[in-house]
Amino acid sequence: MLIPLKVIVALSLVWAVIALGLQVRAARGGGRLDRSRRAGSPVRGIAYSFTVAMRPRHKESVRRHPFKFAVGVLMHAGVILSLLAVLLLLVWPAAGATVLSLSRPLLVPSLAAGLLLFVRRTLAPDLKAMSVPDDYVAILATCGLLALALLYSIGGASEVALLIYTALFFAYLPLGKLRHAVFFFVARGEYGRRLGYRGVYPPAAAGLG
Numbered sequence: 001m002l003i004p005l006k007v008i009v010a011l012s013l014v015w016a017v018i019a020l021g022l023q024v025r026a027a028r029g030g031g032r033l034d035r036s037r038r039a040g041s042p043v044r045g046i047a048y049s050f051t052v053a054m055r056p057r058h059k060e061s062v063r064r065h066p067f068k069f070a071v072g073v074l075m076h077a078g079v080i081l082s083l084l085a086v087l088l089l090l091v092w093p094a095a096g097a098t099v100l101s102l103s104r105p106l107l108v109p110s111l112a113a114g115l116l117l118f119v120r121r122t123l124a125p126d127l128k129a130m131s132v133p134d135d136y137v138a139i140l141a142t143c144g145l146l147a148l149a150l151l152y153s154i155g156g157a158s159e160v161a162l163l164i165y166t167a168l169f170f171a172y173l174p175l176g177k178l179r180h181a182v183f184f185f186v187a188r189g190e191y192g193r194r195l196g197y198r199g200v201y202p203p204a205a206a207g208l209g
Helices: 002-028 042-050 060-064 066-091 093-102 104-123 125-130 133-153 159-172 177-197
Strands: none
Touching (some): 002 066, 002 177, 060 066, 066 159, 104 125, 133 159
């Protein structure tokens, strides 16, 4: 039964990659043409956008809310590690199981962070007012993945359950808010490219121009 399930997970991943690729292509082709005179390097702008500009001290939201930032980082770290471990299970089951077992110290606080973010979204008036059903689905789907990965690592969930859930997770990935896992990098890169083209990124004070 595991081999057909692994094929389904692989096909689900292929679907996610193709669907997200088409969405990225459509999004990047929809922006206005920049007719300004080139004043800098788009490549340097992108590099700055993904390095210096991402430092916590450069982001006001992080400086003002360091705990919330740390909670988000913790949850995302657990998700990335869980997905990588599941993909490893497809081709090297023993190694994937070992990675999940060793990841237990991270998975516990990562799941707690995800649940905290869900509770905060349901209780905070400002977040609740701007939330749509997909916001809750995305967080719950993420928490479900973390919970199953954690249960699998302690023998409380089967590999079959983890693979089925991962296949559904990949199938949903391009359809909802979880696609920000890809579009964060696309938007960040495009932002850096445009500001680099205009000579705004990197700023002279950064010493990278």
